[in-house]
Amino acid sequence: MSRTSTPGSQTSLREANRARIVDSLKHHGHLTQIELAGSTGLSPATVSNIVKELSASGVLNTSITSRSGKRATEVTLARELGLVAGLHFSSRHLRVAISDVGRTVVAENHVPLALDHRHDRELDRATLLLSDMLESVDASFSDLLSVGIALPAPVDSVSGMIATSGLLKGWEGVPVAQVMGDRIEVPVFVDNEANLGGLAEARFGAARGTRGAAYIRVSHGISAGLVINGAIYRGVTGKAGQIGHVTIDENGPICRCGSRGCLDTLAGGPALLELFRDDPGMQRIRDLLVRAESGDASARRVIADAGRHIGIAAASLCNLFDPELLVIGGELAQAGEMLLAPLRHALERSALAGSLGVSEVVPGELGDRAEVLGCLALAIENVALEAEVRASLR
C-alpha cells in the first residue's frame, strides 16, 4: 500500500506544499524561486527546500538565470516527465501541437477540415496525424501524459458533450474526451475553443496579468472566452460567452441555433461571405481578408460593418461582465484596425463607461495558435503528478 497521510499531519502538510509548487508551475510554466514563493504564499526557505527535493527526484528542473541583473534560480517541471498534446478543431481547420510539460512545443501541424465535419472521421484523422507527429519526435502514445481538445461549440463540463444543439451537429451527443481517451489510452480533456484561446491569451498573451478579460474569437462563428484571475468562467452548463448568439436584430435571419438575428447571422464568416455569393473568388475568410487588404471597398466595408455589429454585442458583454480588456482573436482579427476601429467605436457608443472608461480593445498576441496553446495549457494542468510528488517524500 502506498504511503497514507492523515490530514493535518507533517506529511500531509509537506505533500500539500509540494502540490502547491507543482500546480503553480503547471499554471505559469516557469518561475524563479522568489516568484514561486510569491505565487504559492510559501516562505522562500520552504520553496528552496522543496525545489531541492523535487529536483533530486526528477519532478523539477532548475537552471540559473538572471532577473533585473540578479542571479536567480528558475524552476520548471522536468521535461523528462513526458509530453502532452493539444488538438484544436475549429470550423475549418485542425491544428495539432505536442509539447513537453515545460511548455516547449516540439511538433506542430495543421490541416484543413471540411465544413460540417463529423466526430468519427475527424477523431480518426487526428489520431493518425498525432501518431505521425509523435513518431517524428521519436515518441509514441505511451509518452503522452494528457491531451487537451478545443471544439468550436460550447462544451458541458459535467457531461463532456456539446452543450447546445445546432452549433456542431456532427459532434452532438458524443462524450469526446471519453471516446478519444479510449482510442489512444491517454486522459483527454475537452473545452470550447474560445475558452482555451482566452486561457492562452490570459496566461501568456495579450491579457497577461489582467483580473478579468474577454477573448472574442471572430471567425466562422463568434464566441467569447471569459477569464477571471487566470481561470476560465464557463457558466453552469458551459454556455457562458456565447456572444455569437446575442440577438442584434430580433427580426433578422434565422440562426443555426434556432433563434433570429444573432450576431453570428450578421458578422460570422458564412454571413460575410454570403454577401459575395455571386463571386467565385470569395469562398473563405482568407479570400475576404486578401481582397480587403488590396483595397477593395466592398470587402473593407463588410469587415467594418462586422466590427460594428461585434462592438454592439461586446457592449452588452461589457455591461454584464465588466472586463478590463477585450482581446480580439480568430481569423477575421487579422484584418486589424479595419475591424477593431469600428468595433471600438460601437463599444464606446453602447457600453457603460466606468471609472476607467470602457474596456480596452486589443488584438490577440498569439494569432491562430492561441487555441492550440490553450489546449496544451489545459493538458498540462491536468497532468497527474501526485504519484511522483508523493514518491519524493522521504
Ligand SMILES: [Zn+2]
Ligand atoms: Zn444563434
